Amino acid sequence: MSSLLHALAYRILQVGEELPIGQVASAADRLRSAHGLLAWVTQASATAAPAPSLAAAGEHLDHAAGAMLAAREALTGYLQSIGLPREAVAPPDRAWQAALAPAGPRRPRRELEPPALGNFWAEALDRLTGQSGHRPDKGARTSPELLHRCARAALAEDRGKLRRELIGAGPAVGLGLSAVTAAPLRHLAAELVSHPPRAEDLPEVRRATLPRVRPLLPAVDEVVVDELLARACHAPPPDVEVPVHPVDSAVTGAVLVAALLGATGRDADELARVVEELAEKEKERG
């Protein structure tokens, strides 16, 4: 290959590699979380106003990702047509990395609202953990911090502490767990099965996690676990008659992260390293 051709190939490969498929996957992840919450809102309330929908936005994201993949394929075709061997230009499969893309910069969460807002949160946590008692009014101020605290309590198999951490953080920070658990869940599931998890890995991931979740959240419906793990393994979600309650989904996600930390021989402090690894991968992708 001449040096000119090589330089051209390099520049074109770089264009293909730098297409923002990871950011689009991040955006899709956020919209999926929002969609889950809105599905529950629609099911849990009855008003005459039209229910907010993110279906159209999600479709545009799908089409954008498809168009970028098509562009990458066309560029590969071009390089082959000008004489580069197929193996030199085959695009690496980075779809699994895209799915791991961590969230963009976090917005500061709103301060806790009045006690009326906290009641449903504390009541839901009493129900999920099967415990009651003191309800602290202070706790983690951000969702990543809450995830770390929950992981610590869950790995210590301390159900009471888990409940207190969650109640103390309040609903605004707590509901944000659903956004910060998706990427670590997929990353840790990949560590467990030694490759990016697929639909066929779901039973193994489930076997490794469910026995760790059940003692901490005795009242959680298994369909919540199945839905979150299916998402992590890119498997079809289970059929559900009613949308999963957003509190159940957020809390179970945090406990599943802890379960996978335990199943892969890590402790809670290593969660920070996992998050760093995810950020590093994002940085490498540019």
Added chain:
Amino acid sequence: MASVAEVKAAIDAAMAHVQEGQEAVRAANEKLGEAQVSLAAAVEGSGHESVTSAQAALAQATTELEDCLTATLGAMEQAQQYAAAL
């Protein structure tokens, strides 16, 4: 039936996710614009069919991302109306 406060909290949390999604879409669109400029510079003057296809696909991706942003703004407005009607 869930309480109004509970439903409003869920709507607020959903909208926070949507805003983060919008930030990711804007960042993606910016990178996409840079990729289009880089590609145009690299293949300047080429009329190769594959290059034209790639450029058309990138233009399509830009349009889709812009339409996605518009759709999320519409959904946020709907959510505000929905919360007000509770």
